[in-house]
Amino acid sequence: MTLSLFIEPDLDFVAQINSDAGLNLKKCYQCATCSVVCSISHDNKPFPRKEMLYASWGLKDRLIANPDIWLCYNCGDCSTLCPRDARPGDVLNTLRKMSIQEYSKPAAMHRLLNDPWKLPWLFIIPALIIFTMGLITGLMNLSPGGDRIVFAHFFPVPLIEMIFIPLSLGVTLVFFLGIRRFLMKMRNSYTGLGKAAPAPFDLKLFLITLITQLPPIIKHERFSECSENKGRKILHMMVAFSFTSLAFVAGAFVFALYVLNSHGPYDQINPVKILGNVSGIALIAGSLLLIRERRANARQTNGYFDWYLLGLALFLGITGMLTQMLRLADIAWAAYPMYFIHLLFAFNLVAFLPYTKLAHLVYRTVAIAYYHYAKEEK
Ligand code: SF4
Ligand code: SF4
Known part of the structure; x- marks a missing residue:
């Protein structure tokens, strides 16, 4: 059986994250160091590596509807140890801000x-x-x-x-x-x-x-x-x-x-x-x-x-x-x-x-x- 997966990237979303506080999602090469150091990451949930991947793919809906991003208190452990300075803690902070902007209207x-x-x-x-x-x-x-x-x-x-x-x-x-x-x-x-x-x-x-x-x-x-x-x-x-x-x-x-x-x-x-x-x-x-x-x-x-x-x-x-x-x-x-x-x-x-x-x-x-x-x- 072939499983087809269609992804609709929201490029504006990616650009918005990258423009926030000088972030650069391309820096992440998915090494998973952040998931290893993060105290709220679980074996079956590579947090926040998965979120970094979704963000670079522009999967806005998947991220702003994700309660996991709110479990993070921006301690900075992952950003400190990220070998690529991709600043996953800051990316999550930006995602939370974007969630507030999505839900609180107008x-x-x-x-x-x-x-x-x-x-x-x-x-x-x-x-x-x-x-x-x-x-x-x-x-x-x-x-x-x-x-x-x-x-x-x-x-x-x-x-x-x-x-x-x-x-x-x-x-x-x-x-x-x-x-x-x-x-x-x-x-x-x-x-x-x-x-x-x-x-x-x-x-x-x-x-x-x-x-x-x-x-x-x-x-x-x-x-x-x-x-x-x-x-x-x-x-x-x-x-x-x-x-x-x-x-x-x-x-x-x-x-x-x-x-x-x-x-x-x-x-x-x-x-x-x-x-x-x-x-x-x-x-x-x-x-x-x-x-x-x-x-x-x-x-x-x-x-x-x-x-x-x-x-x-x-x-x-x-x-x-x-x-x-x-x-x-x-x-x-x-x-x-x-x-x-x-x-x-x-x-x-x-x-x-x-x-x-x-x-x-x-x-x-x-x-x-x-x-x-x-x-x-x-
Ligand atoms: S954000 Fe940094 S530590 Fe986490 S997967 Fe990407 S490169 Fe590795
Ligand atoms: S900033 Fe958030 S994602 Fe990073 S280690 Fe701390 S709790 Fe985990």
């Missing part, structure tokens, strides 16, 4: 987010939206006055809700549709060549797998498996946990406002306030240390996509802390504008979440859950 948002020349628009657009909303509703008060600085007098909570609640719902919808596309693609292609068609998707089993996979993901267990970049685990955890606890702090203040009818500003010794301050400092320190670590790591290439998220995290933390310090120092002329700038960074973070590197938190979690779900299913 594509125009990625063009906006991935072009450094368009960076000013990422702040001009939110500024126009926030100002317009403030002026249309008449809620924004450009000269709040008063004996002490109260940000709610300048930018009341209902105005924040009017902007951020629809924004959050829109982002949730983009993620929902993106995850649906991602799951369907994985479902259709992950079975691989010559394998049977998948059984109907078992949502209950998938959700159970997702929940059981959360603890190791939160604990960053896979980071510990790599030897090259072990120090990155602590820094990554610092940034990830700061984001999470800052989101918790924001939620706690909303709860205090609506359920307990308690208005800020709160004492510095308030436990939630302390958590907010510690998280803010951890966010700044974690971002700075990650930037330093990435700059020092010659075996890991970072593109604008990587730097953008780190810059955003850093300035979100800095503007948040400065806002508070200026309020405590009672410098109203600087505190209110700084608060507005902080709001722009917060808007930026939420609105562009599905299109920035932060989206990998969602897609990676889904991919890992699907990887284990597929094993359970078999």
